[in-house]
Amino acid sequence: MIKKPLKIGIIGAGGIMRGVHMPGWKAAEDCEVVAVCDTNREVMERFAADFGIKQTCTDFTELVQLPELDIIDIATPNRFHTPAVLAALEAGKHVLCEKPLAVTTAEVREMGEAARKAGRLLMTAQHHRYGAPAVALKRWVDSGALGEVYYARVHATRRNWLPTPPTFIAEELAGGGPCMDIGVHALDTALWLMGFPNPVRVTGTRLTNFAKGDTIPGAWGEWDRKKFTVEDFASGFVHFSNGATMVIECSWLQHQHEDEDFSARLFGKKASVQWPAGDFSTTVARTLLDGNIKPVGGLRPPHSEEIAAFADAVRHNKPSPIPVAETLKVIAILEGIYESARTGREVLLRGDDLQVPVKKAKK
Template identity: 40%
Template structure:
């Protein structure tokens, strides 16, 4: 591979514009963005003009067959994650695909298998892993300060935070609502800190109580008449090692706070809240709380993209991998399946 990573962008939407491209451009000595592909040519041309990208395509297959690329960012709606990722991997590219991995477990498994067969990196846009709170707590966990983590709570809840842009309320294109969009971040954070234990049983309930009605929007006005996703999911996940997670995620709920993104962990030596970071222990016959005096302010997206670039150039593996993507997708889809069927879902062994 060249010393400079040749990158293509699939999907010219907001996440490409805000998170991927600007952070690639921080590393002009290591990265050159060669091309952008989007089914809406005007969007691709606008992005190319803004960031001085030479090549524009309306088909990612044409892009992959026309220009020489080393890596690809997949920034499409969820429905197209799998097919775009698999095409890029087969074309010999490393891939960073935005979250969630895919729409179905089968797609996530095929993505992981293709990456393994191609010998290429496949990682996902789960940038909360790179926040200073998570990085600091991971060091404590690795030093056994929490002991065996057996319970967690996950919250990703907004008061009236239904996105008024994009396709976030379109089930056909996204596969779901808050669970697959914001809940996935906090769920992955908990799983990552717990060591990604193997899931055993999932029980979930889903609600559509507020999103399909006209109301006040704190994230823009949404298309309530065509709102086809859930506005809340609540659930419980148990794991084969005996651990469990309680999850609650919502685009819209009648709560006090505008938004809460939080993870709480409980181990047999200590516990922690992650956002903000606070650790709870017993030492020397005294219950103590540990709060960092200082944590750096960082751009987690920026750290994620820098890590991806460096992994592509060095062959090191990113902290988010395709196998974890399969496990994460399996839990998400099982929560939706449980909510639809009204019963707990017993999971088979993950790949």
């Protein structure tokens, strides 16, 4: 157990770090953010001044070497997660990193291997698992109430909430559109509730229907059409080794009634249930029964719960609350959707091989 207050260093001082990670660190017991790094000096200086952080730099390789740091919290654009995570682990720090941990399974595997070698924790910030509806559903599902899940319908679709900064819409920064940005949340939550079955085959589509044109006005304002190089819609069909299948749909712009449909519907042999609504349907004594699972009460905001869980795991030498092996399955499916869309073929995932660390073939 680590007795002293945990010292945290931050890489990437943008919107999510300021808006939810900092309140999370502030609320966490005995944790102190003492250093910040951002390649944008102005952003870094404003952040340091606003939060009273004394140690600053614009190069993360400097930040990770600070001996007093226990944890590095990373929220750079997706494509810059891997080098920062690897540098932090190699410097012997525990790492919390925003989603998607990386946009390829090769990078996720490399990070998992680096964490194992360093003997440090690595956790993907999948905060939806810490939301009150998900916590309640997980308890209910783990009690066996749902039975074996044979089908899942996963949605992360928005009518016109397209995030406008280059961080999200430029392929070289984001590595993907709504699939990587919001699909990753709904998919992670669904797989977690399902107990992380092994994905073995994926087909998918990746389309840009509206983002290059002017049909649907963005609720967050205008974006640079020329810089838009990711998709605005993706869909996938996944087979798991236990025979279950899943449909996943992700969009930032489409003609739909709801502002946002962020949901997973799981069909089990005893019941079906919908996250986050909590609605379930079952049959008892040949009687059709519908009900609703109430969210767990008394929780802090999900990002704060997630940060507290990570700090607790670091302090008490527990395993990572969100292990890399789980993130690997999530990214394998998203990468598979893109690969299938690119090649026009089904992608085989070798689900039995989706483990960290990967065994090296004997020579």
